[in-house]
Amino acid sequence: MKTVTLSTLQAFKRAGETFSCLTAYDATFAHAAREAGVEVLLVGDSLGMVLQGHASTLPVTLDDVCYHTRCVTRGKGASLLMVDLPFMSNTSTERLLQDAGALMRAGAELVKVEGEAWMADGIRELTRRGVPVCAHLGLTPQTVYQLGGYKVQGRDADQASRILEDARALVEAGASVILLECVPASLGRAVAEALEVPVIGIGAGPDVDGQILVMHDVLGVTAGRSPRFVKNFMAEADDIQGAFRRYHEDVKARRFPAEEHCF
Numbered sequence: 293m294k295t296v297t298l299s300t301l302q303a304f305k306r307a308g309e310t311f312s313c314l315t316a317y318d319a320t321f322a323h324a325a326r327e328a329g330v331e332v333l334l335v336g337d338s339l340g341m342v343l344q345g346h347a348s349t350l351p352v353t354l355d356d357v358c359y360h361t362r363c364v365t366r367g368k369g370a371s372l373l374m375v376d377l378p379f380m381s382n383t384s385t386e387r388l389l390q391d392a393g394a395l396m397r398a399g400a401e402l403v404k405v406e407g408e409a410w411m412a413d414g415i416r417e418l419t420r421r422g423v424p425v426c427a428h429l430g431l432t433p434q435t436v437y438q439l440g441g442y443k444v445q446g447r448d449a450d451q452a453s454r455i456l457e458d459a460r461a462l463v464e465a466g467a468s469v470i471l472l473e474c475v476p477a478s479l480g481r482a483v484a485e486a487l488e489v490p491v492i493g494i495g496a497g498p499d500v501d502g503q504i505l506v507m508h509d510v511l512g513v514t515a516g517r518s519p520r521f522v523k524n525f526m527a528e529a530d531d532i533q534g535a536f537r538r539y540h541e542d543v544k545a546r547r548f549p550a551e552e553h554c555f
């Protein structure tokens with residue numbers, strides 16, 4: 293695989309070709325995902341849930357994310373590496389810049405921030421300093437207690453148009469990528485159509501530009517009830533490498549997500 297950059301993702305969007313993304317937390321699994329063809333790896337703060345066993349992503353620290361980023365860097369090869377800014381990195385612009393700087397020094401190539409239009413100033417400051425940003429909208433797990441649980445967002449027309457306007461404002465501020473989590477497929481399509489930047493979806497339907505899942509969900513090892521939008525690819529594969537390959541191929545061929553994975 294040729295080195296994947298933001299330009300690669302933009303070229304995919306222009307060509308109407310979808311791309312696959314997967315969370316990764318260590319060098320070995322990053323290597324396996326890259327060998328399977330996965331274009332983007334995310335050191336997600338989901339590590340707080342799937343690695344550390346917390347009930348949410350809130351306890352994850354900057355040090356935790358930097359540690360896992362350094363591990364993934366050694367296995368990621370040609371994949372593009374996106375890394376999450378942890379809960380409360382956005383308490384001030386200064387802290388946002390410092391935390392993003394720490395992630396970039398650890399190996400991040402794109403930082404992901406949760407937040408709505410009010411994050412525009414922070415995103416503008418990051419991009420002015422050469423830090424590419426992915427803005428995460430829809431279900432934002434760092435606000436799970438405010439949202440009252442892990443629920444589908446943007447179901448009514450007002451909410452849907454607010455998410456679309458937030459996405460526009462954050463792209464205007466400099467975001468290079470939008471990630472949409474857990475929204476109706478119709479909203480995923482509307483946001484992807486409205487924006488020139490790539491839109492990555494998780495539970496956002498088939499008509500976005502890229503798909504992402506948490507690695508543990510792809511391997512069917514997540515404890516508890518799985519959300520509707522995940523698929524256990526291990527059920528159709530002989531080994532972990534095969535499950536990652538199947539996921540990548542199904543995303544590229546637009547076989548995943550299927551109707552049963554959408555809202």
Ligand code: KIV
Nearest residue numbers: 315336337338494504
């Ligand atoms: O932390 C994470 O893994 C994420 C994905 C759910 C997109 O943000």
